[in-house]
Amino acid sequence: MCRALLYLGEPVVLDDLLFQPDSALVKQTYMPKMLHLLNLAGFGMRAWDPSSRHPEVPFSYASDSLPVFDRNLKGLAEKIAAPCVLAHVRGVPYSTRVEIAPHNAHPFQFAGVPLALAHNGDLARFAEMKPLLMAHVKPHFAAQIRGTTDSEWIYALVVSALENPHARPQAGELHEAVAHALRVLREARAKLGIATASPVNLFLADGVQLAAARYCFDFGCYPADPAEFVAGHLNYYSLWYTAGRDYGMHDGEWKMTGGSGNATSVLVASEPLTRDTAAWVEIPEYCMLHASMAGGRPAITIRDLP
Numbered sequence: 001m002c003r004a005l006l007y008l009g010e011p012v013v014l015d016d017l018l019f020q021p022d023s024a025l026v027k028q029t030y031m032p033k034m035l036h037l038l039n040l041a042g043f044g045m046r047a048w049d050p051s052s053r054h055p056e057v058p059f060s061y062a063s064d065s066l067p068v069f070d071r072n073l074k075g076l077a078e079k080i081a082a083p084c085v086l087a088h089v090r091g092v093p094y095s096t097r098v099e100i101a102p103h104n105a106h107p108f109q110f111a112g113v114p115l116a117l118a119h120n121g122d123l124a125r126f127a128e129m130k131p132l133l134m135a136h137v138k139p140h141f142a143a144q145i146r147g148t149t150d151s152e153w154i155y156a157l158v159v160s161a162l163e164n165p166h167a168r169p170q171a172g173e174l175h176e177a178v179a180h181a182l183r184v185l186r187e188a189r190a191k192l193g194i195a196t197a198s199p200v201n202l203f204l205a206d207g208v209q210l211a212a213a214r215y216c217f218d219f220g221c222y223p224a225d226p227a228e229f230v231a232g233h234l235n236y237y238s239l240w241y242t243a244g245r246d247y248g249m250h251d252g253e254w255k256m257t258g259g260s261g262n263a264t265s266v267l268v269a270s271e272p273l274t275r276d277t278a279a280w281v282e283i284p285e286y287c288m289l290h291a292s293m294a295g296g297r298p299a300i301t302i303r304d305l306p
Contacts, residue, residue, distance in 0.1 A: 003089050004118045005268065008292075009265020017267075034238045044087070046059070046116045046205065049083070059080060064100050084205055104147040115165070119149075119151035121216070123154075123200070154185070158180075200217065240280045254275070284302065287303065
């Protein structure tokens, strides 16, 4: 399905995340190394730069075209360096009901809300779930839902669970908001008798912190109707992270140096961006990684999700 990445730390040129590495995010649209499904339904990005005008507002980009042919994106990526990035390439199974449009490109971010979210996965029978979810979405957020994706509704559930969605949440509150959204989805599935595998890998950032959740409802349960079967759901969706310093090309390899003990940056991705994967660690299933900067170094925690 989709592929995404998060970065937090020393400013990095976006080209070095999106286009240049062996398995750069844009390359994953047509030749992903894991979960071998194409991601041809659009690209979206948020990049925060504290030296920019209104630094709390990120650079924002969304397109329903193929990013590998997007000259505007390539030009911006070569020019912009940012210390916090959330980027996403969208993949969807073939269906006449799927809408490919810029308003369905991730990440999602409502007006005045610092937190942005991207999603890798899909919720089985989501159209049936929406009436049950509406009671858990604050009205002014429900009014801002523009697209047709389950992902935007997941975002609405998360930000609706925050005590003050217009401020950056603390790590514990963010974890609880994600856990709350998953509980709401689980209860809606139970009421409707939905027990089909539905991946929900989430990527969140607000410019000073990032979080990534690796989750799946009813993994291993598949629909009896072959027309509803999604081959990608046979595997638990991948999610990896690495920490270090001076991310870039070193001795002919894209990597970070120094090891996690001397890290100044953290990079999270659906799959490792680099050919050498020795420094990448897989995030456990049913867990959420959180990272923020403390004294110039990333403070990384991993907590269970119910």
